[in-house]
Amino acid sequence: MKAVLMTAAGSPEVLQLQEVVNPTVPVGNTELLVRLVAAGVNPIDTKLRSRGTFYPEQMPAILGCDGAGIVEAVGAGVERFRPGDEVYFCYGGLGAHQGNYAEYTVVDERFVARKPASISFAEAAAAPLVLITAWEALYERGRLEPGERVLIHAGAGGVGHVAIQLAKLKGATVSTTVSTEEKANFVRQLGADHVIFYKQTNFVQAVLDWTDGEGVDLAFDTVGGETFYQTFPAVRVYGDIVTILEPDPKTVWKSARTRNLRIGLELMLTPMLLGLEESLQHHADILEQCAKWIDQGKLKIQVNHQFRLEEAAAAHQLLESGAIAGKIVLLVRDE
Incomplete structure (x- = not known):
């Protein structure tokens, strides 16, 4: 699959689009293989890129905490989702677990919410964090x-x-x-x-x-x-x-x-950093409730800039300029 690799800490130019091995879903667990459609770009991404990730011994890294996509395959223990379901979530991208600047990722079903039906994948990817x-x-x-x-x-x-x-x-x-x-x-x-x-x-x-x-x-x-x-x-x-x-x-x-x-x-990354599974499930519950409000027209996500996956460096440059309102999103594939 194609993914944007962070090859070292530094300027946006350290983000390079490369071919990497596709992730897979081990048989018997509760993980989902998600075909990503879009990934959110957040200040934590630019900070990790410039300073180094929380796990410097695990390089190169794939950044991107926010993702939205379609379930491609499920582990034998998955109960809530099936292939074809549209999902969004905030998981990975800190340096240990693969982030979402990629075509595919694997994430436990407990940490995933159903994507709001009324918005695009780009808007959904901008929302979780x-x-x-x-x-x-x-x-x-x-x-x-x-x-x-x-x-x-x-x-x-x-x-x-x-x-x-x-x-x-x-x-x-x-x-x-x-x-x-x-x-x-x-x-x-x-x-x-x-x-x-x-x-x-x-x-x-x-x-x-x-x-x-x-x-x-x-x-x-x-x-x-x-x-x-x-x-x-x-x-x-x-x-x-x-x-x-x-x-x-x-x-x-x-x-x-x-x-x-x-x-x-407030640091919403705490559950990922400390491996707090119950708190990660709580995050999914928050996203489920927010999805209802979004579909009811009570909550909106403003996406002001969209870039292709290979333009991740340009997305980081824009975010670091501090001159934007709303959110920035990487489009992994056409919706």
């Missing part, structure tokens, strides 16, 4: 409740644009930060109630004005760095802030401590 991240950050780490006010940083981004929708589905009121009028229009279409142009406006003051000086119940940081700790004063006393980035060593915690904030750290 950001859906799971936003779901865990808002619903599990942040314990978001109906009627609460939430601040979502970078609402037009991959995680941000689904976080806005999940927050609204929970019955929350949403404020979000954006950089341009185009992105502001986009997030308003998703349901954002209050839009802050962070380059022109002090977002903390804007949030305090919006909440009559109280602050939001929950802040969701998808940016990291100074943005994380600068957000503390925008959160109400005894409120929550969740970040998907590792806090900077220079983080000033005084305001968070004074306000008695509850700090949440």
